[in-house]
Amino acid sequence: MRSILLYLGWGWLFIVLQVSLFAFLPLGEARPDLLFFLVLYLGIEFGTLGGAILVFFLGYVLDLVSSSFFGLNSLLALLLFFGVSWVSRRVDPRHLPFWAVALAVFSVGEILLFWFWPWLLNPGAELPAGLFSALALRTVGNLVFGLPILKLLYLTDSRRGKESVPQL
C-alpha cells in the first residue's frame, strides 16, 4: 500500500511536470515522456494487477489533463505495462543494460503506438511526416532522461534491497 501511494505521488509529480515544466523545454520531439518511465519501472517492479490499475489510473489522469485523444494515454500505458511486465519475467531485469534496452525498445514501441493508433482507426489517412526522425529523437530523449529517472525511482523504492527489486 505504501508503495502504491509512493508511485501515485511520483505519477502525480511526473504528470504535473510533464504538462508544465517539460512543455517549456525546447526539446521538440526529444521531449521525454515522464509517465512512460514510471510505467516502465512499474512494469518491471509491479507486474501485478495493482500495478496495472495504477498505470491505467495515471494514464487516465494524463488523458484528462493533456491528451487531445481521450483514452489514448490510458490504453498505451496499460499496453506498455503489460509488455514490459511480460518481458521482465523472461529476461533478468537486474542489470543496467536491460534498463537501457528496455527504454529504447519501449520508447520506440510507445511512439509507434502513438502514431499508428490513429492511423489504424482511420486507415485512409496518410502517416504523419517526420515519423522516423521523431522516433529517433524521442528514443534519444528517453534514454538521456530515462536512466537517471529510473535510478531515482529505484533509490526511492521502499523495498530496495529485497529480492524482487532489480539492483541497478
Add this chain to the structure above:
Amino acid sequence: MWKIWDFIKERRKLFGGIILLAWAFSLFTAGQAPRVSPGPLAKILLALVSYPGRTITYTLEGLAGIGRDYFLLVGVKAENQKLKQNLLELEASRFQCRETQAENVRLKTLLQYSLANTYTVVPAQVIGRNQNGGYFSLTLNQGQRAGLRPGLPVATSQGLVGRISEVGFQESKVILLTDRNSAVPIVMEKTRSQGIARGTGDGKLEIRYFSRLEDVGVGDLALTSGLEGIYPKGIRVGQIQDVRRKNFGLFQDIWADPSVDFSRLEEVLVIFMEEPK
C-alpha cells in the same frame, strides 16, 4: 459455482488485465466521440494536476517574460544609443551642410569681386585670430604651398583686410589694417586727396597727412591709392567717422572705421599683385 470463482481468483491478474484493457479500449474508442463534461471525480483529478501545473507554468512564463523583457530592454537600450549616435551624426552633417552652403555663398561673392577678375587670387580660410595689445592679426589656411609670401595684400569683397607678414607651409599670418604697425596709402573717393591710413590698435584707422584745406566729411570713403605697389588701387579701406579740423597746423585729425568687419571674417582673397590676369 465455487469452482468458477476459484478459477477466476487464481487467474485474477489475467482477468483483471483483460477487464482493464477492455475498459481502456472502450475509453479510447469513446474518446473519438464528442467529449462530454467530466464528472466530479474527473474534475477533482483535473484540479489536482492542473493547479500545481498552472503554478509552475505561470512561474516559468513569468521568469521567461522577465528574461525576454530584460533582453528586449537591453536591445532597446543599444538601439536607443545607436539612434542617438545617428541623430548626432545627422545633426553634425546638417550643420556641415548649412556651413558649406553659407561658405559657398560667401565664396561666390568673393569670386564676383572685381579684384578676382583683375589679379590672380588665392582664396583662403581664416583659421585663427590673434589680438595682443593693439596688434591684430589673422591666421590663414594657405601658405608657401599655395605660393603665398610676405607682403601680399589680403582683401574681401567688403574691402582691404591687411597684408601677409609671415608664411608657413600650410598657413600664413596677416597683419590687419587696424594693427598699430599697419600703414596703407589711401585716396579719398570723392576728393581724390591722398593720405596714409594707420591702425590705432583699438579697431579704428587714423588718416594721416591730410591737408587742413581738403574737404573731408563724415561718411566719405577711403580707398587704396596703389602707391608703392603694395596694394592694388581702388580697394575700400574705410569710411570716415570723425574729422577734427584745427585752426593751426598743416593736417586735419581724421578717424575712420575699417570697411571690413574683421570679427566676422571667414574667407579672404590673397592677391598676387605682380601677376595680373
